[in-house]
Amino acid sequence: MQTTPTPKGSANRPPPGRPPVLPPAPASGTNPATPVSPVSTYWAVLRLTDALPAELLTRLRSEEEEANRTDGGDEAALRRRIAQRIEAELNAGHGDCWLRDEQVARLVQSALQAGHGRRYTLRAWSVLPNHLQVIFTTAEGVDAGAVVREWRSYTTSQVNLALDRGAVELWERLPYLRALEDEAEVMRRIRNVEFRAVNAGLCRRPRDWKWSSAHESAPAPVSRGGGGNGSGGASAGVASGGPTPPASMGGAARPVNPPRPRPG
Numbered sequence: 728m729q730t731t732p733t734p735k736g737s738a739n740r741p742p743p744g745r746p747p748v749l750p751p752a753p754a755s756g757t758n759p760a761t762p763v764s765p766v767s768t769y770w771a772v773l774r775l776t777d778a779l780p781a782e783l784l785t786r787l788r789s790e791e792e793e794a795n796r797t798d799g800g801d802e803a804a805l806r807r808r809i810a811q812r813i814e815a816e817l818n819a820g821h822g823d824c825w826l827r828d829e830q831v832a833r834l835v836q837s838a839l840q841a842g843h844g845r846r847y848t849l850r851a852w853s854v855l856p857n858h859l860q861v862i863f864t865t866a867e868g869v870d871a872g873a874v875v876r877e878w879r880s881y882t883t884s885q886v887n888l889a890l891d892r893g894a895v896e897l898w899e900r901l902p903y904l905r906a907l908e909d910e911a912e913v914m915r916r917i918r919n920v921e922f923r924a925v926n927a928g929l930c931r932r933p934r935d936w937k938w939s940s941a942h943e944s945a946p947a948p949v950s951r952g953g954g955g956n957g958s959g960g961a962s963a964g965v966a967s968g969g970p971t972p973p974a975s976m977g978g979a980a981r982p983v984n985p986p987r988p989r990p991g
Contacts, residue, residue: 761872764906772903777822778857818927824856854938
């Protein structure tokens with residue numbers, strides 16, 4: 728990935744209020760690989776480069792394909808089994824888990840929120856230690872693949888600046904992007920995404936995970952003894968500020984409260 732060089736002595740930080748220049752996103756509809764959704768709602772998963780080592784992914788796929796042949800060759804069952812294995816491996820916390828860092832999680836969450844209400848509507852998200860999951864509905868004429876590419880590009884440049892890592896890839900090259908069939912599936916996926924942190928053993932309730940839509944839409948805690956500590960409410964992860972996303976992502980980030988289902 729190409730990054731904008733910084734002058735010597737700048738500590739690899741951009742001037743205040745001036746984010747790095749990103750290449751323009753491809754025009755809507757130029758990516759034939761972008762799936763099409765009848766409800767224009769998509770499920771995206773972005774994994775860190777070391778979240779699932781290639782050899783581990785190859786091994787678990789081989790194991791499940793062999794087990795599937797033994798069980799009769801049901802392709803739908805095979806896809807479910809592979810998805811369950813991948814989720815279990817992600818929950819195991821492979822890799823450096825950069826998203827566990829509060830500064831990194833805040834940058835990623837703010838980037839998602841920047842385009843909300845403009846180019847897309849966020850329905851749910853969870854920023855987990857080694858991957859990101861998002862449910863979003865695109866505005867008319869907006870290409871979902873272009874939105875995900877902008878998230879990847881902008882967050883990579885900002886995290887590299889924040890951690891002084893140089894030009895290093897943050898995410899796996901090919902994110903997972905799936906078009907959802909109808910609103911019923913959308914609601915099931917929202918619940919699944921918001922429960923990811925619970926399933927990974929990171930918290931007891933979805934609302935307890937700070938970097939998620941479940942936390943953002945939870946009631947703010949009662950402040951005791953003056954000002955709050957910034958640990959809850961709709962402004963979590965946004966109020967503390969950070970670099971302003973480029974205009975293509977909607978400008979400054981702002982708190983959002985996407986709808987979410989009640990746990991069944």
